[in-house]
Amino acid sequence: MNLDNIRIVLVNTSHPGNIGAVARAMKNMGLKNLYLVEPRQFPDEQAQWRAAAASDVLDRAVLSSSLAEAVADCQFVVGTSARGRRIPWPLLDPRHCAQRMAEASSREQVAVVFGREDRGLTNDELQLCNLHLNIPTSADYSSLNLAMAVQIVCYELRMLLEADTLPQREDEQWDTPFSSSENMERFYQHLEQTLVDIEFLDPAAPRQLMSRLRRLYGRVRLDEMELNILRGILTETQKFVPRPVAEGE
Known part of the structure; x- marks a missing residue:
């Protein structure tokens, strides 16, 4: 043209x-x-x-x-x-x-x-x-x-x-690799433990909470940097959770 x-x-x-x-x-x-x-x-x-x-x-x-x-x-x-x-x-x-x-x-x-x-x-x-x-x-x-x-x-x-220069997918020009399945599983375990620690999740009656959170994050597709940010937030949150005092302390 x-x-x-x-x-x-x-x-x-x-x-x-x-x-x-x-x-x-x-x-x-x-x-x-x-x-x-x-x-x-x-x-x-x-x-x-x-x-x-x-x-x-x-x-x-x-x-x-x-x-x-x-x-x-x-x-x-x-x-x-x-x-x-x-x-x-x-x-x-x-x-x-x-x-x-x-x-x-x-x-x-x-x-x-x-x-x-x-x-x-x-x-x-x-x-x-x-x-x-x-x-x-x-x-x-x-x-x-x-x-x-x-x-x-x-x-x-x-x-x-501009057809040949426009991205065909919304994430085509993403700056960070998307998280692997293995890393996402580590995140879900970390998330579940944190929710238990802050007593938001009752392990005895989970009511599909983790399944719904998996669906949420799976729909978003986190990249590695985003995943590290979320895991950092979880780690800092856990620091404010009271720990049981061991005997003799």
């Missing part, structure tokens, strides 16, 4: 603050090519303010007089659509669409087109697109802020770019 070959195109954006927010969302995910088709108000201080540290994306923004002009050199154009159309068109969700865009961007210019805040893209504009993209939302409230929609699409592209 080549993010330099992917552009975000905004059509007739009504509020300059939304343009700034889109620039920020793009830069967060590593995209920098912003095209603006007849924005109602740009340049504008509100756009700069909302862009925060992404003002460089705004400074490079390309202004176009029509969508056709903004995508004229693109080989793959994706149009965001919030509703079904009379004539069915190829349609994907952001995750699957990102895969298509990633593949195309390695050799082609790709455009992702977002329409007006209040009514999206027209049918004529959508017909300029090779593929339509729809972001699934709750039926209770389906309206998405423009910058939020852009962020979702850019995020899916970023996830594909």
Whole structure:
């Protein structure tokens, strides 16, 4: 994937603050090519303010007089659509669409087109697109802020770019080896003895306490350092347990 070959195109954006927010969302995910088709108000201080540290994306923004002009050199154009159309068109969700865009961007210019805040893209504009993209939302409230929609699409592209570097498991980059079964058994024996010493556990009526604690710690998966910390706590706890006085002392 080549993010330099992917552009975000905004059509007739009504509020300059939304343009700034889109620039920020793009830069967060590593995209920098912003095209603006007849924005109602740009340049504008509100756009700069909302862009925060992404003002460089705004400074490079390309202004176009029509969508056709903004995508004229693109080989793959994706149009965001919030509703079904009379004539069915190829349609994907952001995750699957990102895969298509990633593949195309390695050799082609790709455009992702977002329409007006209040009514999206027209049918004529959508017909300029090779593929339509729809972001699934709750039926209770389906309206998405423009910058939020852009962020979702850019995020899916970023996830594909980072796929090989992201951990596949929550403990993949752990700093300490996990405890062995043998060491865990020593810990359970130490724990049980400590609970007996402080009279929390009655050996005559254990009531499955140790079984439940085994289940708890087994679910957590302790590493060696964590295990040593817990055993140190148990050792210090035992120091405060009164010991029976031997005869003659």
